[in-house]
Amino acid sequence: xxxxFLLLNIGIIVFGLVACESEDNSDQDSxxxxxxxxxxxxxxxxxxxxxxxxxxxxxxAAAVTFSTEISSENLSTMQSAWKDAAIAWKSAEMVNFGPIxxxxxETSIDNWPTNTNNIESAVDTEETIDEAYVINxxxxxxxxxxxxxxxxxxxxxxxAILESLQNDAQRVSFLVALTNNLVSIATEISSDWQSGDGNxxxxxxxxxxKDIGSSTNTLANALIILTEEIKNEKIGVPLGKKSLGEVxxxxxEAWRSRYSLELIGENINAIDDIFNGGNSIGFDDYLDQVExxxxxxxxxxxxxxxxxxxxxxHAAVNLSMYETxxxxxxxxxxxYNELQKLVVLVKTDMMSQLGLLVTFSDNDGD
Amino acid sequence: MKEKINKLLFKEVxxxxxxxxxxxxxAVMFWSILRFILNGWIYQQYIQPDFFFCYFGFEWVKPLxxxxxxxxxAIMAISAFMVMLGWFYKVSISVFFVLFSYVELIDKTNYxxxxxxxxxxxxxxxxxxxxxxxxxxxIRKPSILKQQVPRWVIAIFxxxxxxxxxxxxxxxLNPDWLFEAMPLKIWLPVHSDFPVLGKxxxxxxxAYIFSWFGxxxxxxxxFFLLSKFTRKYAYLAVVGFHVITWLLFPIGMFPFxxxxxxxxxxxxxxxxxxxxxxxSLFSLNKESFxxxxxxxxxxxxxxxxxxxxxGYCLLQLVFPWRFMFYPGHLFWTEEGYRFSWRxxxxxxxxxxxxxxxxxxxxxxxxVYAKDYLTPNQEKMMATQPDMILQFxxxxxxxxxxxxxxxxxxxxxxxVTLNGKGSRLFIDPTIDLSNIKESFEHKWWVLPYQKTLxxx
Numbered sequence: 001x002x003x004x005f006l007l008l009n010i011g012i013i014v015f016g017l018v019a020c021e022s023e024d025n026s027d028q029d030s031x032x033x034x035x036x037x038x039x040x041x042x043x044x045x046x047x048x049x050x051x052x053x054x055x056x057x058x059x060x061a062a063a064v065t066f067s068t069e070i071s072s073e074n075l076s077t078m079q080s081a082w083k084d085a086a087i088a089w090k091s092a093e094m095v096n097f098g099p100i101x102x103x104x105x106e107t108s109i110d111n112w113p114t115n116t117n118n119i120e121s122a123v124d125t126e127e128t129i130d131e132a133y134v135i136n137x138x139x140x141x142x143x144x145x146x147x148x149x150x151x152x153x154x155x156x157x158x159x160a161i162l163e164s165l166q167n168d169a170q171r172v173s174f175l176v177a178l179t180n181n182l183v184s185i186a187t188e189i190s191s192d193w194q195s196g197d198g199n200x201x202x203x204x205x206x207x208x209x210k211d212i213g214s215s216t217n218t219l220a221n222a223l224i225i226l227t228e229e230i231k232n233e234k235i236g237v238p239l240g241k242k243s244l245g246e247v248x249x250x251x252x253e254a255w256r257s258r259y260s261l262e263l264i265g266e267n268i269n270a271i272d273d274i275f276n277g278g279n280s281i282g283f284d285d286y287l288d289q290v291e292x293x294x295x296x297x298x299x300x301x302x303x304x305x306x307x308x309x310x311x312x313x314h315a316a317v318n319l320s321m322y323e324t325x326x327x328x329x330x331x332x333x334x335x336y337n338e339l340q341k342l343v344v345l346v347k348t349d350m351m352s353q354l355g356l357l358v359t360f361s362d363n364d365g366d
Numbered sequence: 367m368k369e370k371i372n373k374l375l376f377k378e379v380x381x382x383x384x385x386x387x388x389x390x391x392x393a394v395m396f397w398s399i400l401r402f403i404l405n406g407w408i409y410q411q412y413i414q415p416d417f418f419f420c421y422f423g424f425e426w427v428k429p430l431x432x433x434x435x436x437x438x439x440a441i442m443a444i445s446a447f448m449v450m451l452g453w454f455y456k457v458s459i460s461v462f463f464v465l466f467s468y469v470e471l472i473d474k475t476n477y478x479x480x481x482x483x484x485x486x487x488x489x490x491x492x493x494x495x496x497x498x499x500x501x502x503x504x505i506r507k508p509s510i511l512k513q514q515v516p517r518w519v520i521a522i523f524x525x526x527x528x529x530x531x532x533x534x535x536x537x538x539l540n541p542d543w544l545f546e547a548m549p550l551k552i553w554l555p556v557h558s559d560f561p562v563l564g565k566x567x568x569x570x571x572x573a574y575i576f577s578w579f580g581x582x583x584x585x586x587x588x589f590f591l592l593s594k595f596t597r598k599y600a601y602l603a604v605v606g607f608h609v610i611t612w613l614l615f616p617i618g619m620f621p622f623x624x625x626x627x628x629x630x631x632x633x634x635x636x637x638x639x640x641x642x643x644x645x646s647l648f649s650l651n652k653e654s655f656x657x658x659x660x661x662x663x664x665x666x667x668x669x670x671x672x673x674x675x676x677g678y679c680l681l682q683l684v685f686p687w688r689f690m691f692y693p694g695h696l697f698w699t700e701e702g703y704r705f706s707w708r709x710x711x712x713x714x715x716x717x718x719x720x721x722x723x724x725x726x727x728x729x730x731x732x733v734y735a736k737d738y739l740t741p742n743q744e745k746m747m748a749t750q751p752d753m754i755l756q757f758x759x760x761x762x763x764x765x766x767x768x769x770x771x772x773x774x775x776x777x778x779x780x781v782t783l784n785g786k787g788s789r790l791f792i793d794p795t796i797d798l799s800n801i802k803e804s805f806e807h808k809w810w811v812l813p814y815q816k817t818l819x820x821x
Contacts, residue, residue: 031558210556211616232734244722244729290555294787295817302787344717344780348748348788352715355556357616359741363407364478364618365710 031289033208037215039280041204044273046193048092053186055085059147060179067172070165075158079151083259085182086144090266094226094274097218098200099192105185107139112253114145122174129173131180142178145254150175152256210356217356220283223274224347224358230267231339234260238325239332247325258320265314271342272307283350292353299349306342313338375521375675376668378514380634381499382641385452387523388496390626391487392450395462398619399443408439411476412469415740417760419474419753422803427471438465449491452501456492463488474753475746479709480620483530487627490526493674494519499655500641511655518675523630528588529682530624533707535584542697542712543581547573548784549713550580557614583607591631604628615710692807697783698791698814700750701807716748716791718779720761725772733761749781751792751811758798775799789815 062078089110100106118141127133134142150171153160165172195201207215236242238252252260276282284300292299313335317324324331351358402408413432420427429435442465448458467485470476496519497503498512542548547570554567554576566572583603590600608621629637645655689702696703697712720733735744735757747753758775765773775798779791792798796810 209559228734228736232736236732236734241732242734244724244727244731246729290552293785297787299787340719344788347717348715348780348782352713352782353552353785355553355713358715358745363616363742364620365616 031286033210033216033286034205036277036281036283036286037205037208037219039277040219040274040282041193041201041215042195043280044278045092045095045204046190046195046201048088048095048270049186049190049193052085052088052092053183053190055081055088056179056183056186059085060176060183063176063179066165067176070162070172072158072162075151075162079257082144082147082151083257083262086148086254086257086259086263087266089144090263091270091273093267094222094270095219096222096225098204100189103188105189107143108185109143109182110145111139111143112145113251114143114149115140116149119146119149119174123168123171125170129170129177131177131184134174134177134181142181144182147175147178147182148254148257150178154250154256156258210354212357212359216286216354219274220346220351220354220356221358223271223283224343224351226267227271227339227343227346230264231336231343234264234267235321235332235336235339238321239329239336241336247329249322249325252321252325255322258322260321261314261317261324264321268307268310268314275303275307275346283354286354287350290353292349294345294349299345299353303342303345303350306338306345310335310338310342371672372668375518375672376516379517379520380638381495381512381515382634382637383520383630383632384494384496384515384523385498385500386637386641387520387627387630388452388455388491389450389500390629391491392446392448394619394623394626395446395466395484396443396450397622399439399446401619403436403439403443408435410740410742412472415473415743417738417743417757418472419743419747419756421471421474422752422805424471427468429472438469442466442469452497452503455497455501455503459488459491459496463492473743474704474750475740475743477704478618478620479530479705479707480618480623482705483526483623486526487523490522490678494522500644504655516671518671520630522675522678523627524588524592525679526682527624527627527630530707531584531588533686534709535581535586537706537708537711538577538581538584540697542784543577546784547577549711550576552713552785553615560614563610580607588631591628594633597631601628601632611710617710620709694807694811695814698781699808699811700752712784714749714781714783715745715788716779716781717788718748718754718777718792720758721776721778721794722761722765723774723776724765724770725774726770748779749791751808752803754779754792755798755801755803755808758801759803762799773799783814786816 059078059081062074062081066074066078093110096106115138118138122137122141123129140146150165151161165175191199193200204215207213207218210216232241234253238248238255240247249255254260254263274282276284284304287300287303288298294302313331317328317331317335319327321332347358350356409432412429412435418429430438442462445458445462445465448454449462463485466481466488470481470485495512495515498510498515504511538544550573551570554573557567558564560567587600587604587607590596591604593600605625608625611617612621641655686706689696689706692699692701694701697714718735720735722731722733723729735747738760739747739757747757754777758777761775762773765775776794776796777792777798778794780788781791782788790812793810793812798810801810
């Protein structure tokens with residue numbers, strides 16, 4: 001009797017296998033993660049690094065020009081070059097893995113809040129200030145936030161900035177050295193990511209599994225981390241979420257330049273690009289391929305609708321975030337809440353339906 | 367009746383399967399602990415976290431300082447190795463049981479059914495003479511040598527394994543598993559690069575076949591292993607089943623534990639043969655374990671043994687059903703979910719934000735769990751109400767320490783279960799700081815809604 005039951009089991013499997021083979025397998029082809037990674041790596045991530053490297057060079061050139069002729073005109077050119085570089089970085093910021101991680105360069109590009117005391121004491125020196133001098137400094141005194149501190153006044157008083165630079169050659173040298181260093185780092189990562197043997201794009205594409213350490217898993221986690229960081233750190237903290245309602249404008253990212261909102265906008269663009277793969281294959285197609293639904297709706301659609309809702313909330317903020325914190329905090333509250341909904345969708349639904357792990361450490365389950 | 371029980375439990379049988387079981391258990395445990403240490407998990411799970419989710423009633427179980435945690439694991443590895451060798455067996459298996467259970471009780475985050483299984487088996491091994499054959503103890507002191515043992519010392523492990531399988535099978539008898547092939551419908555397609563079978567994983571029917579086969583396998587395999595006619599094939603199925611699950615899912619050592627442990631269903635001859643082969647390999651005299659004990663044996667009273675066995679088995683049979691005392695959807699509330707052999711049963715993920723309110727001033731804020739917990743703790747907490755409550759209490763205490771006399775803590779949690787869209791999990795209007803921890807029904811968990819429309 002038991003024997004027959006076992007045979008029945010085996011029969012079920014065999015039947016199942018045969019049934020599968022005979023089923024029409026027209027458009028049921030499995031999702032090729034390599035194609036997605038190729039698109040994301042080659043068409044989204046690499047160009048964002050390349051753009052950042054270019055913008056860093058423009059900023060560096062502007063700083064050099066400024067150092068030869070200190071004028072308000074050259075200051076404003078430099079300021080807008082800073083804005084372009086910062087925005088370019090925000091589109092690459094999500095990619096916290098690969099060369100930038102291995103070489104521990106992320107904090108040298110963008111470590112905020114910057115440490116103004118350390119910057120002042122770094123400037124206050126008899127030594128020659130050049131790139132070599134900057135390289136040896138801690139990351140809280142360099143990168144985009146440190147440059148911002150040197151060229152943007154917290155009260156938006158450009159004269160004060162001009163004054164601080166006019167009478168202090170070391171300060172100007174430091175500024176130029178910081179932009180030099182930024183160019184070096186940006187160029188280095190960008191060239192690490194170029195396609196070709198031994199470069200990172202090919203490594204990125206070849207890690208096409210879905211386990212911990214695979215590019216799909218790492219990138220999905222990077223997307224979650226950035227979304228949470230925008231919500232928690234870039235909006236939540238200034239909004240007073242961690243200080244029982246006390247707003248903290250000086251905890252905004254890029255508060256001196258008042259570009260916080262623009263930078264977040266670019267972060268959102270990057271989330272959109274990685275999720276949708278630009279105009280090509282991305283996580284949205286992967287979700288569609290596994291027929292991921294959010295109840296009756298395609299999950300990819302739910303997520304895209306949520307990204308749209310975030311864009312709408314972002315567009316509804318009229319003034320700089322610095323001013324909005326005091327005048328219309330509810331606008332930022334709305335943006336915060338819309339971002340939270342996206343966090344839920346990507347961190348629970350997307351990861352769950354793609355069978356990815358919200359963690360970087362290997363762990364047993366059961 | 368009495369005679370029947372006597373025969374069932376106390377009939378003298380060969381000790382070989384038990385001794386062999388001991389060797390395998392010690393070896394697999396030694397390997398597991400070593401793997402745990404080498405993966406850096408001691409740091410990740412017991413040193414890095416600032417907060418631990420203790421078990422209700424076991425709040426006194428605390429982690430030790432870093433060096434002591436490493437020491438605990440070192441001793442655990444050594445004791446497992448000594449269990450394998452049968453060297454100072456009674457001491458080493460007791461030490462292993464105590465340390466292993468201690469470590470598992472520190473933090474719910476790390477709960478795994480197979481850890482519970484290991485604790486139970488280690489506990490049972492303390493009471494059986496697994497070292498009186500094919501062991502260092504028996505070589506050093508031939509007087510303890512035994513050829514025969516009462517049948518129960520082997521049957522109890524067969525029973526325990528039977529419980530694991532059958533209850534895992536019963537747990538699969540739910541509509542999601544059987545009629546929607548969930549969660550396998552989610553888990554299988556992403557393995558389309560799996561050798562040979564991978565191509566089939568994209569078909570829905572494969573998930574159904576795996577679901578049904580898995581349920582039937584779990585429910586029936588212990589019986590096929592018991593029967594001498596089907597045993598060989600059943601064991602092949604055991605190996606095949608567990609190897610496939612090992613390749614597909616991150617379930618650690620569990621497959622190997624089961625592949626090793628189920629050998630206890632084989633007849634004594636099988637184990638005897640292997641033991642003889644090992645003996646000749648180590649050029650031990652074939653006779654070295656063949657003398658019968660001369661030592662007058664302290665035989666535990668049959669009545670005592672019977673009482674213990676009946677109690678243990680009843681507990682094992684009844685305990686997994688406690689979920690029936692709770693209303694609501696078991697997978698959603700997880701009330702009575704643990705310690706019940708519900709293995710790889712659901713795909714659940716969540717996200718939770720805590721809202722804090724100073725009731726005196728009305729000031730409000732949010733707490734991000736990631737600022738306090740490891741990613742794994744955060745992940746496990748987000749889907750388990752009792753852990754959310756524990757963390758809410760932790761926050762209450764922290765805020766009180768910061769001088770806020772009356773902090774209210776609310777949890778806004780979203781959970782997706784078996785591919786259904788994420789939805790609100792905990793009633794966000796309930797102040798959790800006042801809710802007592804208990805085994806009572808957690809009424810503040812929102813009822814599970816299969817369709818979102820009602821929400």
